[in-house]
Amino acid sequence: MTTKAGKKILIVEDEKDILQLVKLYLEKEGYRTCTATTGLEGLKQVKTEHPDLIILDLMLPEMDGIEVCKRIRSDRETVRIPMIMLTAKAEESDTIIGLELGADDYVTKPFSPKALVARVKSLFRRLDRKPEDEPARYGYGTLAMDLTRHEVKVNGRDVSLTAKEFGLLEHLLRNPGRVMTRDVLLNSVWGYDYYGTTRTVDVHVRRLKQKIPLLNDAIVCIKSLGYKLKELDAPS
Numbered sequence: 001m002t003t004k005a006g007k008k009i010l011i012v013e014d015e016k017d018i019l020q021l022v023k024l025y026l027e028k029e030g031y032r033t034c035t036a037t038t039g040l041e042g043l044k045q046v047k048t049e050h051p052d053l054i055i056l057d058l059m060l061p062e063m064d065g066i067e068v069c070k071r072i073r074s075d076r077e078t079v080r081i082p083m084i085m086l087t088a089k090a091e092e093s094d095t096i097i098g099l100e101l102g103a104d105d106y107v108t109k110p111f112s113p114k115a116l117v118a119r120v121k122s123l124f125r126r127l128d129r130k131p132e133d134e135p136a137r138y139g140y141g142t143l144a145m146d147l148t149r150h151e152v153k154v155n156g157r158d159v160s161l162t163a164k165e166f167g168l169l170e171h172l173l174r175n176p177g178r179v180m181t182r183d184v185l186l187n188s189v190w191g192y193d194y195y196g197t198t199r200t201v202d203v204h205v206r207r208l209k210q211k212i213p214l215l216n217d218a219i220v221c222i223k224s225l226g227y228k229l230k231e232l233d234a235p236s
């Protein structure tokens, strides 16, 4: 595993106070940073600095975050760089676009720098996991999922799930703390060629919650975005 000390994070943010604060907190955690205050400059830095992760503000001069995100994701060299978007609550529809364009996560302003650092760490943790490290089991409180046996138990008792419910739960357990859009869930569980609507996801989440009551509080619906499984050890 690479140590975080070697990781370089590009922060693209035009509000200087926020930029400095984020930079300070990340450096305090041992990350290296580089910064840009406009969209164009950010895009240039992506090419020259080869950051390991990008924190991208949505509202930027010269070129907005959506366009920057689009260009990063359409370039073969940069398509895989993890990205966290900074958005304001009023920009909810842009947040959706950002996630659809391939941002890995987003943080809504105003945010605490600590919370942002936690997201950065969790994103790196997720990415550092190699396929062979993928556990064959997942645990969540009293819930235990065994992929090899295709079993789900709560408090040691079997819960009978359909294949899609099982797939949906597996996907959520694999990505705790991460907002999964309905489209992403639909594509991951049902497949790209599935001819259905995102309503399908809502129906299956509801059934999962009926079958496993502890998920009622654990799976959070993020209005107009999708769903998130709360991290059990998440900092509040």
Ligand code: CA
Residues within 6 Å of the ligand: 013, 014, 015, 057, 058, 059, 060
């Ligand atoms: Ca801004």
